[in-house]
Amino acid sequence: QQNVQQSPESLIVPEGARTSLNCTFSDSASQYFWWYRQHSGKAPKALMSIFSNGEKEEGRFTIHLNKASLHFSLHIRDSQPSDSALYLCAVSLNTGYQNFYFGKGTSLTVIP
Amino acid sequence: AQTIHQWPVAEIKAVGSPLSLGCTIKGKSSPNLYWYWQATGGTLQQLFYSITVGQVESVVQLNLSASRPKDDQFILSTEKLLLSHSGFYLCAWSQGYSDYTFGSGTRLLVI
Numbered sequence: 001q002q003n004v005q006q007s008p009e010s011l012i013v014p015e016g017a018r019t020s021l022n023c024t025f026s027d028s029a030s031q032y033f034w035w036y037r038q039h040s041g042k043a044p045k046a047l048m049s050i051f052s053n054g055e056k057e058e059g060r061f062t063i064h065l066n067k068a069s070l071h072f073s074l075h076i077r078d079s080q081p082s083d084s085a086l087y088l089c090a091v092s093l094n095t096g097y098q099n100f101y102f103g104k105g106t107s108l109t110v111i112p
Numbered sequence: 113a114q115t116i117h118q119w120p121v122a123e124i125k126a127v128g129s130p131l132s133l134g135c136t137i138k139g140k141s142s143p144n145l146y147w148y149w150q151a152t153g154g155t156l157q158q159l160f161y162s163i164t165v166g167q168v169e170s171v172v173q174l175n176l177s178a179s180r181p182k183d184d185q186f187i188l189s190t191e192k193l194l195l196s197h198s199g200f201y202l203c204a205w206s207q208g209y210s211d212y213t214f215g216s217g218t219r220l221l222v223i
Contacts, residue, residue, distance in 0.1 A: 034211055041219075043202055044156070046211035088156065090212075100212060102156040 002027045004091050006103035014111050019076040021106045023089030026070065032092040033065055034100070035074045039085045047074070047087075079110045114139035118203050118215035125222055128192050133218050135186040135203030143205040145186040146212065147178055150200040162186060198222045 003026040013019050021035075032051055036044040050056050050065045050072065060079075065072040076083055086107050090100040115138045125131060137143055147159040160178035162168045168178045175194060179187045186203055198221050204212040 036211075043214035043217050044212075045214070049211060099158070099161065101158075104155045 002030070002091060002093070002101040004089060004101045004103040006087075006089055006106050008106060009104070010107040010109070012109045012111060013079050015079060015081060017079050017110075019079045019083075019108060019110075021074045021076075021087050021089075021108070022071065023073065023091075023103055024071050025091045025101075027091075027093060028067070028070065029093055030067075030070075030091045033063075033072045034090040034092075035061075035063060036088040036090060036102075037085045038088060038105070044088055076108075079108075081110045081112050084109050114205075114213065116203065116205060116213055116215040118201075118218055120218055121216070122219040123221070125193050125220065127195055127222055131188075131190050131193050131197070131220070133188040133201055133203075133220075135188075135215055137184045137186075137205050140184075140205060140207065142183060143207055145180060146204045146206070147186065147188050148202040148204060148214075149174070150202065152199065154199070156202070159188070193222045195222050 005024045007022045034049040035047040037047045038044040048058050048063050050063045053065050053067050055064045060077045062075040086105040088105045089103045092100050117136045119134050145162045148156050149159050150156050158171045160168050162180040165180055165183050168180055176190045201218045203215040206212050
């Protein structure tokens with residue numbers, strides 16, 4: 001059974017700060033790595049993904065994957081109050097269908 | 113465009129009463145379908161998945177059952193609700209190794 005852990009549990013940062021969220025997973029056969037964002041009371045929405053070691057940047061968001069360390073992260077540049085949400089990491093194995101294991105989430109609050 | 117619709121939006125039910133939650137996906141042929149449950153402050157937990165009509169696999173035993181009577185429909189149900197069933201129920205679909213698209217969810221309170 002995949003064990004997905006996120007840190008920190010919660011984070012409060014000022015507007016404009018650089019924010020880093022971490023996710024570790026236990027199964028070295030994991031193939032697909034996603035970050036989801038969930039605003040209060042709403043469904044999670046996919047933010048970005050990475051499938052191979054390295055870094056991927058989309059706007060203010062950068063995702064970094066190190067499979068050997070069983071770790072991936074999300075970095076937010078110039079954090080905005082609208083970024084305040086629960087961030088969930090999700091990991092999937094190559095099982096023939098998309099079977100995500102989610103972390104418990106990091107609650108991010110960006111203060112204006 | 114693909115749409116995913118969940119119903120009802122919210123429910124307050126008594127312990128021991130039956131429950132039926134529904135999910136319909138339009139605009140996608142033969143999607144993979146999933147039911148997830150999120151307790152307040154808890155992790156998103158996969159309950160069931162379905163790759164094809166009529167076939168549903170259980171991931172976690174929570175005294176719930178699921179069925180896929182049509183290609184675009186996924187139903188979650190139980191005959192007797194427990195207090196522990198309270199939470200946020202989410203239906204999702206995917207194709208291949210795409211991300212999940214979640215429905216807007218059903219908030220359930222069992223009293």
